[in-house]
Amino acid sequence: MTTTAPTDLRRRVTDLVGRVRAGDVPSVARALTLVENREAVSAQILHELWSDTGRAWRIGITGPPGAGKSTLVAALIAHFRQEGRTVGVIAVDPTSPFTGGALLGDRVRMGVAHGDPGVFIRSMASRGDLGGLCAAAQEACDVLDAAGKDVILIETVGVGQTEVEVVDAADSIAVVLHPESGDSVQAMKAGLMEIADVYAVNKADRPGADRLEQEILASLGLRPHGDGDWMPPVVRCVAATGEGVAALAAALGSHRERQQATGGTETRRARRVEQRIRLLVEAALRERFFGNAAAAARLAGLVAEVRAGRTTPYAAAVEVLGDASEVRSQHGREP
Ligand SMILES: Nc1nc2c(ncn2[C@@H]2O[C@H](COP(=O)(O)OP(=O)(O)O)[C@@H](O)[C@H]2O)c(=O)[nH]1
Ligand SMILES: [Mg+2]
Known part of the structure; x- marks a missing residue:
């Protein structure tokens, strides 16, 4: 090209x-x-x-590995298709059954007709840096949004910062937990409890679903909240059979209506745009200062200078920044 x-x-x-x-x-x-x-x-x-872009309803689906996210995504595809809505899926999950050969079998099993032009599924490897992955996932959603998909499901494994930031850009977020994970402590640690708009207690056919539901409700009770605040509903489901999936979609739908009525959608989308601009600028700056052979050679030279005691990392940074170094010194003046 x-x-x-x-x-x-x-x-x-x-x-x-x-x-x-x-x-x-x-x-x-x-x-x-x-x-x-x-x-x-x-x-x-x-x-x-x-x-x-901006027409699609973006739903983040996150939770620990094995919670049933991919199974749930497949069940939600079937649900939304029955409602006549078109669906796009971005799966940021290295273990996703949507990857490779398992894709076809999985879709057929879940009753999603192969070749249905109303469904588009894309798996993305969760490689590279956080900023790059976040931007790529959001941009992939933009492509599907512009292509006219009504609903976009974004699946990520909720095990760390990366995944949380990827779904943070969604309009509605479902956190999927399952009784076999033991308790919800892991999910809390991963920062999932703060971002959930709806909880799915999946594998409700397994023992322990009651206890898990109680734990989630207890943790929600502890959370500071005002009268008018949205309290994330807890919905039990069995993704493997589709049981409770309509109720989950309905809970997500209520969240969306509520967001639209209170201006919450606008707030979230503005945050998404801000994050987008930040990521683009950061990437461009990285590229400008470190992204070419000359910059790499200059950096190596500066490292040698610092090691030889002729300069310091601070002075070296100012030199790298050149004309942009006033940005750094302004920052340095802050308390
Ligand atoms: N018993 C039971 N198993 C389920 C259910 N949903 C998913 N599974 C199984 O749990 C395993 C992990 O599912 P998967 O969707 O790949 O989880 P993910 O890692 O969160 O995407 C698979 O073997 C699924 O068949 C459910 O509702 N009940
Ligand atoms: Mg998965």
Whole structure:
């Protein structure tokens, strides 16, 4: 693509964007690949698609490994399809059955017809840095949003900061827990309890679902909250059979209505845009200061200078920043 003339490239981007908007499946897949691989051209594509985003309802599905998130996602796909809604899925889970060969079997098992043009599923590897993954996942959602998907499900393993930040950008978040994980302490540690809009106590067919539900309710009771605050409902389900999945979708729907009525959706989306701008600027700065051979060589030179006692990391940072160093000194003046 580097050898392509700029006008030719622009035309091809415009063509691709047009086909994504029309929901053309191979074009959506192509755009998602460009986004996931962080190709430079993806910024132009996303820029042009932006005005078509904002229509989809983005639902984050997170929780510990093995909780049944992927099974639940498949059950939710079936549920939303029955309602006549189109669905996009971004699975940020290295163990996702949506990855590789298991995909087809899983979809058929869950009653999601293969080749249903109303469903688009993409797995993303949770490799790379947090910022990169967050941006890529959000951008992938933008592509599906612009392609006209009504509902976008984002599955992440809720084991750490990365995953929490990825779903944090969703309009509604379901935290999936299961009795076999023992207790909800792990989930609390991972910061999942603060972000849950709805709890799914999955594998309710297994012993211990009662206890888990009580633990969640107890932890919610301890949480400081005002009269009008949204209290995350706890919904029991058996993702494997689809039992309780309609109730879970209904609870998520109530959350969405409530958010729309109180302006919560706007607040969250504004935060999402802010995070997006921050990530883009951070990535550009990293690239500008460290992203090329000359910068790497200069950094190596400065390391040698510091080691030789001729300068310090602080003076070296100012030198790297050059014209931008006033940013750092302003920051340094703060208490
Ligand atoms: N008994 C029971 N097993 C389930 C249920 N939902 C999922 N599973 C099983 O739990 C295991 C993990 O499910 P998976 O969806 O891959 O979990 P994930 O890691 O959270 O995505 C699989 O063997 C599922 O078949 C359920 O409601 N009841
Ligand atoms: Mg999974």
